[in-house]
Amino acid sequence: METKQILDTIQMISEEKLDIRTITMGISLFDCIDSDGDKARQKIYDKLTTSAKDLVKVADQIESEYGIPIVNKRISVTPISMIAAACHDDNYVAYAKTMEKAAEVLGVDLIGGFSALVQKGYQTGDKKLIASIPQALSETKRVCGSVNVGSTRAGINMDAVKQMGRVVKDLAAIDPVSCMSLVVFANAVEDNPFMAGAFHGVGEADKVINVGISGPGVVKRALEKVKGESIDIVSETIKKTAFKVTRMGQFVGNVAAKALNVPFGIVDLSLAPTPSQGDSVAEILEEIGLQSVGAPGTTAALALLNDAVKKGGVMACEHVGGLSGAFIPVSEDSGMIKAVEHGNLNLEKLEAMTAVCSVGLDMIAVPGDTPAETISGMIADEAAIGVINNKTTAVRVIPATGKKVGEQIDFGGIFGYAPVMPVNTNSPAQFVNRGGRIPAPIHSFKN
Amino acid sequence: MKAVVTVIGHDQVGIVAKVSQKLAELKVNITDISQTLMHGDFTMMLMGEWDDSAVNFETVKEGLESLGKETGLDIHIQRQELFDAIQKL
Numbered sequence: 001m002e003t004k005q006i007l008d009t010i011q012m013i014s015e016e017k018l019d020i021r022t023i024t025m026g027i028s029l030f031d032c033i034d035s036d037g038d039k040a041r042q043k044i045y046d047k048l049t050t051s052a053k054d055l056v057k058v059a060d061q062i063e064s065e066y067g068i069p070i071v072n073k074r075i076s077v078t079p080i081s082m083i084a085a086a087c088h089d090d091n092y093v094a095y096a097k098t099m100e101k102a103a104e105v106l107g108v109d110l111i112g113g114f115s116a117l118v119q120k121g122y123q124t125g126d127k128k129l130i131a132s133i134p135q136a137l138s139e140t141k142r143v144c145g146s147v148n149v150g151s152t153r154a155g156i157n158m159d160a161v162k163q164m165g166r167v168v169k170d171l172a173a174i175d176p177v178s179c180m181s182l183v184v185f186a187n188a189v190e191d192n193p194f195m196a197g198a199f200h201g202v203g204e205a206d207k208v209i210n211v212g213i214s215g216p217g218v219v220k221r222a223l224e225k226v227k228g229e230s231i232d233i234v235s236e237t238i239k240k241t242a243f244k245v246t247r248m249g250q251f252v253g254n255v256a257a258k259a260l261n262v263p264f265g266i267v268d269l270s271l272a273p274t275p276s277q278g279d280s281v282a283e284i285l286e287e288i289g290l291q292s293v294g295a296p297g298t299t300a301a302l303a304l305l306n307d308a309v310k311k312g313g314v315m316a317c318e319h320v321g322g323l324s325g326a327f328i329p330v331s332e333d334s335g336m337i338k339a340v341e342h343g344n345l346n347l348e349k350l351e352a353m354t355a356v357c358s359v360g361l362d363m364i365a366v367p368g369d370t371p372a373e374t375i376s377g378m379i380a381d382e383a384a385i386g387v388i389n390n391k392t393t394a395v396r397v398i399p400a401t402g403k404k405v406g407e408q409i410d411f412g413g414i415f416g417y418a419p420v421m422p423v424n425t426n427s428p429a430q431f432v433n434r435g436g437r438i439p440a441p442i443h444s445f446k447n
Numbered sequence: 448m449k450a451v452v453t454v455i456g457h458d459q460v461g462i463v464a465k466v467s468q469k470l471a472e473l474k475v476n477i478t479d480i481s482q483t484l485m486h487g488d489f490t491m492m493l494m495g496e497w498d499d500s501a502v503n504f505e506t507v508k509e510g511l512e513s514l515g516k517e518t519g520l521d522i523h524i525q526r527q528e529l530f531d532a533i534q535k536l
Contacts, residue, residue: 003492005534028468066526067525244533
């Protein structure tokens with residue numbers, strides 16, 4: 001019996017908060033399309049509640065038998081803009097409510113896919129879906145939405161960028177906390193198990209199980225043992241730790257897929273933090289040697305972390321996918337919150353960090369009076385980083401309606417709280433209001 | 448079914464006896480056992496094997512957890528495949 005390895009594994013789970021952040025079942029809704037909206041929604045409800053009827057049960061069983069916490073059980077569906085386009089409804093709020101009802105009955109935590117892909121232009125369904133977002137997301141608790149406004153192949157749809165700034169503001173005006181259910185993407189991926197940006201891509205199988213791991217605490221603890229060693233050792237240590245963390249994701253995904261009789265898709269290698277102490281990406285960066293996250297050197301340390309996590313994880317599982325990297329949400333990471341509260345981390349540094357990690361400006365609260373055009377400007381900047389660097393970027397900002405810099409907004413549970421951060425007050429309105437499309441970058445022409 | 452049982456807590460008279468007696472009641476065969484004192488805590492690990500068509504995992508888990516409560520020990524049981532998956536290539 002390998003007692004050291006057993007103790008090592010148990011310690012990773014119990015003390016270092018290693019867990020599976022999510023088991024996400026992707027479900028295609030293409031066979032639910034109907035020109036009658038009511039019929040389509042009934043088909044969607046029926047397909048969701050039969051396909052995922054055992055998802056929570058299987059996840060709970062894995063948790064019990066293997067002793068691995070599985071924090072969330074989630075569902076992602078085909079972007080609703082595509083499914084609802086055939087019906088003659090004026091808005092798609094009823095689709096969101098159907099998703100909500102199915103998620104509630106199944107006991108899943110979140111359901112993603114109230115989404116539209118408009119990187120090159122709008123189709124009928126896209127327009128209606130985006131217009132429905134504020135009402136749909138504020139009147140549901142579990143439904144998540146996303147809009148892809150740019151890609152390396154298509155460029156950036158500036159009309160959509162402009163509109164999404166407005167949509168974020170409109171949603172915030174109804175309920176700022178609902179903004180955590182909405183992501184604006186560039187280069188969105190089709191197999192992402194993480195919310196709020198998960199949707200089931202058109203190239204996917206009818207049903208699929210994707211797994212998102214967590215484990216910043218495990219990486220931090222491993223780095224505590226190599227204090228003062230060279231960066232090469234830091235990188236090696238992260239790789240080895242990421243390997244173990246990913247193995248667990250691969251294992252859990254396999255067990256879940258087999259039990260549910262659904263193909264296993266991918267493991268998303270992202271290090272997803274939670275607000276609890278010791279489960280923070282910021283603390284890893286500080287362990288590498290920064291006095292606080294946000295100090296000069298933060299971008300380099302994050303680049304090292306992100307790359308080492310991928311290298312360690314790639315060999316540990318059959319298929320890697322999703323976003324795969326280090327997440328740097330502000331509200332979900334106690335170290336990030338602390339750095340913002342102490343004035344050590346600002347939006348501009350966060351933006352720079354998003355050039356080298358997965359995703360983007362995530363769970364960031366901005367003053368309630370931030371103009372829609374300014375939010376569009378932030379979306380455009382993030383999209384540009386993604387499009388030019390051939391990576392996924394996203395914006396999930398929360399205009400804290402009625403609140404000013406220094407106040408905070410609470411999301412509850414694993415979503416934490418966010419201090420309201422100052423935003424550059426110079427207006428990008430003329431730029432944003434031009435509309436049109438930023439052409440695809442020269443390096444996208446690879447054929 | 449193969450599973451790893453870990454018992455952690457303050458050293459006291461009869462820990463091994465109590466745990467192995469409980470496992471015997473649950474029809475779990477002990478195939479390997481190891482114990483040590485770690486940071487002053489008694490730490491025991493054992494590998495158990497049983498016919499899960501006769502006794503299901505939940506029954507064994509509940510049996511061990513209730514023993515853990517009675518004795519003030521931290522007793523966990525996890526299926527063995529997890530450890531191989533994480534630690535071995």
